Amino acid sequence: MKTIIIGAGMTGLSAAKVLVEKGHDVTILDKGRGVGGRMSTRTIDNAKADHGAQYFSVKSAEFQALISDLQTEHITKEWHLVQRQNVRYIGAKGMNTIPKKMASDLTIHLNEKVISIGNNEVKTESGQSYLFDNLIITIPIPQVIDLFEASQISFSEKDKSVINSIEYDPCMAVMAVLKQATEIPSGGIILENQPVAWIADNFQKGITEIPTATIHASAAFSKKHLEDNLQEVAQEMLSSVSQWINPENVVSTQVHRWRYSLASKRYEKEFYQIENQNIYLGGDGFGIGNVEGAFLSGYHLGVSI
Ligand SMILES: Cc1cc2nc3c(=O)[nH]c(=O)nc-3n(C[C@H](O)[C@H](O)[C@H](O)COP(=O)(O)OP(=O)(O)OC[C@H]3O[C@@H](n4cnc5c(N)ncnc54)[C@H](O)[C@@H]3O)c2cc1C
Structure with a gap:
């Protein structure tokens, strides 16, 4: 069976x-x-900074099996946040070392943007075509809708109700290179009712020798400022956290606009098959969400197909 998977994130790799x-x-x-x-x-x-996902929890036996292997190989490590009771996990040398490890023995074509789906084949921006018996799509649902529109794939009423039940929050992210590490307790702090919802000290996390911080805006702030000038947004975010990051400690900053960060509304099952077609949708918009939800979505897709 020839399976094409769109997306080499946690869902696709799993x-x-x-x-x-x-x-x-x-x-x-x-x-x-x-x-x-x-x-x-x-x-x-x-310097290095975790830029998207910051840490994750492990609740299911299926995900625990993967993380136990990664712990043994020192790819992941535990992170004990003072504001959280249960242990969290991170990539010991950065979050992206986890997918890199999972990808090591898989066939993956990078720089291949899928632009349309035809009769048992997908076409990419580079002009390539790939045939499939089954197609798994793991990209955020708003991007799936765009892809289906470009492919003139029609949805049934049930397909539409599943797809319309999934929503994502945006997240404005600032990565700051620092002169010295912060004094944020345990290297990560969750803030409430403020422009910034999260600060991580990547030096304290142990992923970088040159100190950096990752600062994530709240969903409300991110929605309000999504199309604003990125430098101005970064300045406002940094000013609001001067208690934790002294402006004089900042060497340089980069800003990123994540249009889709966490799935705020999800379909309750772990994946969905488009009616009467060999096309399956998975991702963090299905099941429990986040990194573990993405893993479980991919895992159950793999088991079921
Ligand atoms: C700022 C931020 C903070 C987060 N914090 C946490 C956290 O602390 N804990 C946690 O558990 N989760 C967190 N998450 C969520 C977590 O990162 C995701 O739930 C998880 O990584 C989703 O994995 P995925 O494989 O479903 O999707 P993705 O990781 O989005 O993978 C989809 C892939 O599809 C590719 N793609 C998209 N369109 C196309 C196309 N047309 N053709 C080919 N490829 C395409 C993309 O390049 C991407 O690699 C955070 C996310 C963000 C952005």
Whole structure:
């Protein structure tokens, strides 16, 4: 069975691993330059900053099996946040080392943006075509809608109600290179009712030798300022956290606009098959969401197909 997976994030990688073990012929296509999607770590000169997902929890036995292996290989490590009771996990050398490890024995074509889906084949921006028996799509649902519109794929009423039940929050992210590490307790702080919802000290996390901080705006602030000038947004976010990051400690900043960060409304099942078609939708918009939800969505897709 030839399976094409669109997206080399946690969902696509998790689905691919199960399908390959079952003997399927699997190819992953991703528009990015690297794997991992929203589990990303940015390098700024010689400094590093986790840029999307910051940490994750492990509740299910299926995800625990993967994380136990990654712990043994020192790819992941525990993170004990003072504001959270249960242990959290991070990539020991950056969040993107987890998808990189998962991707190591899979067939993945990067810089391949899928622009349309035809009769058992997808076409990419580079002019390539890939044939499939089954197609798994793991990109955020608003991007799936655009792709289906470009492909003139029609939805049934049930398809529409599933797709319309999924929503994402945006997130404005600032990565700041610092002169010295912050004194944020345990290296991460959750803030409430403020422009900024989260600050991580990546030096304290142990992923960078040159100190950096990752600052994520709240969903409300991100929605309000999504189309604003990025430098001005970064300035406002930094000013609001001067208690934690002294402006004189900041060497340089980069800003990123995540249009889709966390799935705020999700479809309750772990994946969905488009009616009467060999096309499956998965991702963090399905099931429990976040990194673990993405893993479980891919895992159950792989088991079911
Ligand atoms: C700012 C931010 C903070 C977060 N914080 C946390 C956190 O602390 N804890 C947590 O558990 N989760 C967090 N998350 C959410 C977590 O990162 C996601 O739930 C998870 O990584 C989703 O994985 P995925 O594979 O479903 O999607 P993605 O990681 O988005 O993967 C989809 C992939 O599809 C590719 N793609 C898109 N369109 C196309 C196309 N047309 N053709 C080819 N490829 C395409 C993309 O390049 C991407 O690699 C955060 C996310 C963000 C953005």
